Amino acid sequence: MAKAKSIYVCTECGGTLPKWQGQCPHCQAWNTLQETVPESSSSRFKSLAASSTLQLLEDVEAQDVPRNPTGISEFDRVLGGGLVEGAVILLGGDPGIGKSTLLLQTLCAVADRMKVVYVSGEESAQQIALRAKRLTVASRGVQLLAEIQLEKIISTLDAHKPQLAVIDSIQTVYSEALNSAPGSVAQVRECSAQLTRFAKQSGTTLILVGHVTKEGALAGPRVLEHIVDTVLYFEGDTHSSFRLVRAFKNRFGAVNELGVFAMTEKGLRGVTNPSALFLSGHDEPVAGSCVLVTQEGTRPLLVEVQALVEDAHGFNPKRLANGMEQNRLALLLAVLHRFTGLGLFDQDIFLNAVGGVKINEPAADLAILAAIISSFKNKPLRDKLVVFGEVGLAGEIRPIQRGQERLKEAAKLGFTSAIVPAANAPKQDIAGIQVFPISRLEQALDYLFE
Template sequence: MAKAKTIYVCNACGGSTPRWQGQCPACQAWNTLEESLSESTSTNARFQGLAQAVPRQKLSAIKAEDMPRLPTGVDEFDRVLGGGLVPGGVVLIGGDPGIGKSTLLLQALAEMSAAGVSVLYSSGEESAAQIALRAKRIVLAAPQLEVLAEIQLEKLLTTIDAARPQVVVVDSIQTVYSDALTSAPGSVAQVRECAAQLTRYAKSTGICMLMVGHVTKDGHLAGPRVLEHIVDTVLYFEGDTHSSFRLVRSIKNRFGAVNELGVFAMTEKGLKGVSNPSAIFLSQHAEMVPGACVLVTQEGSRPLLVEIQALVDTAHIPNPRRLAVGLEQHRLAMLLAVLHRHAGIACFDQDVFLNAVGGVKISEPAADLAVLLAIQSSIRNRALPKELIVFGEVGLAGEIRPCPRGQERLKEAAKLGFTIAIIPKANLPKSKIPGLRVIPVERIDEAISAANELS
């Protein structure tokens, strides 16, 4: 029997090479080549002549209509999806093991089946009995929910074609394999081909397809990067598995806004949506403490109030430490240089530790001003007012730049009882917001002076 030929496939671009290399020759990415079996092309699939031409359409002649949405019955899940599932749409959900991916999808299918929607839950990791035990544990009543334990792609597609449900969950795509390929389930070729086949079937039939994906130790979706390009929506579960809160973030969405955030609490009866997520991102202090500043950040279409905490302490080693949790590490070093150059506050002999309360990850630059005010509050050991909120981007010249949707941020803060705001001058609202005193600033030294006067 001939020995199977092995090749090395890049999990970033899908390119292949006969020998292992440190760098992919196709996309120049490092350490992305994985060993796989070479797949031979069948005779029927070879090029045998010109294919029949398909009809073309002019863009101006195509009617653009809003896609109908299918609500899942879980409000926070619908928010992240952009209003619900779209017929023919393919959703990929990734996250750490045990964070709640299967539980959330099982709850959503139960809600939809109760509303008269035909659904199918296909699991390759658990047996039907295990799924029934989990549904019983979280007290889930879904008499119309159909369950299938199958990992072979051809059998799965045949079952779906016979039942024709409106929504199908495949848990997970790494366990599904096709007989047309000789490689093992979970390999780059199998994941790419199975995802492409399921996506084509969903597009041709109008079935909503939700696929669960494994993640690597770095937190990225396992398998080839082309997997994220095939699907319509990519969702990530965030948060610590030891915490009771889970965050679902939209990374890609062809039918809605990206960076939308859904907040859930893990309870004995499964995941429950959090109606006021700002409450979990604020520390429960009786009084404000030095080094704490409340930021109004924007996650998709939702403004959130997050407490930024800073601790500045004398360094006992030659190289002071700079550690940021939930914020960008390199941006912290840049902001400390701006604080020294334009506000005269030096931290070159101090350890600086930064934390965003609640496990949320903040990537927008609107957190700059809150970070610097928290740092100077910790240095002075003077607490900022409890009713103060802050947002603004800080430039290298020390200027305070405006942030998008400033009006919505201020209204959210006023609704939650905050009465003072230090914001960029360009974000000054045209009409006064009741109960909110707004202090506009143009430079970082002005912002620090205003904060010192308040404290």
Template sequence: MAKQKTQFLCDACGGVSSKWQGRCPHCGEWNTLSETAIVASTAANSRFQSWAASASPVQLLADVSAVEVHRNATGMTELDRVLGGGLVEGAVILLGGDPGIGKSTLLLQTIALMTERSSVLYVSGEESAQQVALRAQRLGVNADGVHLLAEIRVEAIAAAILQQKPDVVVIDSIQTMYSENITSAPGSVSQVRECAAQLTRLAKHHGISMLLVGHVTKDGAIAGPRVLEHMVDTVLYFEGETHSNYRMIRTMKNRFGAANELGVFAMTEKGLKGVSNPSALFLSSYRDDVPGSCVLVTQEGSRPLLVEIQALVDDAHGFAPKRLTVGLAQERLSMLLAVLNRHAGIACYDQDVFLNAVGGVKISEPAADLAVILAMLSSYRNRPLPEKMIVFGEVGLSGEIRPVPRGQERLREAEKLGFTHAIIPLANCPKKTSDFPNLTIIGVSSVQEGVDACRNDA
């Protein structure tokens, strides 16, 4: 018997190599090459001959009418926010998250709400039909109009979709699907890529809104080849701590809306409920008389959020001082400590420094720099910051405070929640102080000015 030919695919970039190597020659990642069998090209081409025969004609871009796409609301306000207003016909959405965080719960609630306006199909590859029914009963959702299919063969799923002709399809999950034309096991690089490609073509050709559930690796990335994220139209990440009752969905990619949008949910006994005012949620336990606490106004997509930044600066008891951040960029902490030393004369080289963004939210924008510095300063001096004060601003290496985008929206959100003082970049100060009658705004252009402003107000 002739030996079957194999090739090696990279889990990170999907690159193909003829032999195994410790490092992928295409993207440079280590230990990402997996062996898979080579599929005959004739078998792969025959599956799509009918679709190729009905291909769309070539036309000029100027002749194409730019019509606003119709969106189908899901009934979950926070999910509609991260999607850009709702589901688009023919759109493929990839939802990734840690095991047990609530992906299946959210999608089951969503399609149950959509049964009044659309026909839906829930494809379960990880759970049996009885397990899905038990979850629906526990959540108390209306499952009368939800069509359920417990199947992992992508060919059988495609046949069921063509027969039912649903408007919305949920695939839970893409890593459990397998194609009969691929010899590798379900979950392998070739199976995930091939199954996702077939389902994506099916959704585009028939105008079906399709939601794919994806597993997450220990590094926090969606398992499988990175080409999977390029195939789909929208990539959503489900975030949150397992011991917390709050979950967040962040948009990493969206062809039909803004990226980096954030939706906040609360986990209850009846499933996930959207949080309409997350700023009040993150500040529910905030106390302004505690040293080391500062309120930051961050921007997540089109939504300004008020988040409490906590800092603890204490004498180091070991040879090397500890630096730890939760929810904030670890690499910027050392830079901010160096700026604080050089341009404000406050040395923390012999101090342990711990930072935390309260509520489990992850902040990546540099607008948090000034709030982090003032929170560390407050903890270092053991003196609380002024009452009802918010802070935002980016800090440069030369000690300058740089402006941040959408400063007026951040101030408006802070004033709405009852804050009376603000330390912000000088370039973000409003031209008319009458626009914010209840807010005393202090514009600073350097770290030293920000430190002096806190000293004067305190």
């Protein structure tokens, strides 16, 4: 038998090439081409959306999308209020972080009012039953299907017509239309497209579990994230009892929304006051610690930023940032030296965000510098103080979004003073908290260490 001719597909953009190259000519990405078997039929490729006639946008009646709450408040928050009919949700995360546990809890929570199906390609029905017994959840009404063939999965779902179905995981599903192995670029792309088409046509809400690579990105072609409606990632250290679920894409809700869970013997439990997780709760103020009010989606969170500044014992001082951008740290240190004269070129600097949370917004700039200066001078900041603000390259303190909500959250948790950008100063006093507006980095040092 003649060997099937193979092609090379880019995992980033989905472009195809007849021969392997180090760089994809379509998206210029390096080392992203993977060998696969070309698809033999073109009849499978149909529009995912229903066809319609040409019409004016102003004539289209806009309606709110109804939601089906899952009963798990933190999961509903990340989804934007609940499950949407016909939506396709992609949930990724490291192995053992709690993806299957959360989805099994969700299915059991809604099984009394919705028809649900759990399709497992990695575990047997007995293993799932053991997990449900360990979690002590009411599993009555949850239907199981241990299958990895796409055609059988779609046929079963079409016959039973569930309102919610979980595919665990998309990398284990394969289609007979392709000759490549499960988990290959062609199989993942084809299976996800067919399942998405079924969800849109039948109205079934699908949740796809996706594996991640060692870099933390979803395995398979990047087009997988473009096809689905919602992309969720599990974050957090597997050695910690806390888990974070973040929405990176959501067509039915806010992006970057964050759900906080605690892993217990009974499964994942939502955390009602997540700010308490990210505050270490020192008995008295310590040097190198500053509390930041960050914004995760629609929720303000208080996070403690810790810094350790120590004399360097080598030729190249170390710059390490855990949970924050390391390049941003180098930029802030340059601004600090330029406008305050404080040079830390001979100091090792270590940064950490308490609780394993990742801080990506520029509003953390001022809090990072405050923690670094506090550690360098070995002088604690004042008690019950919160800091936020973006530091510009000219030494100015730039405003950030939703400053009022951040201040109200800090006041609710008992903080009595705040250093904020001048443009974020409230027009009316907020009960219980004193606000110090600043416009320059030099002013911030006067307030911090007066």
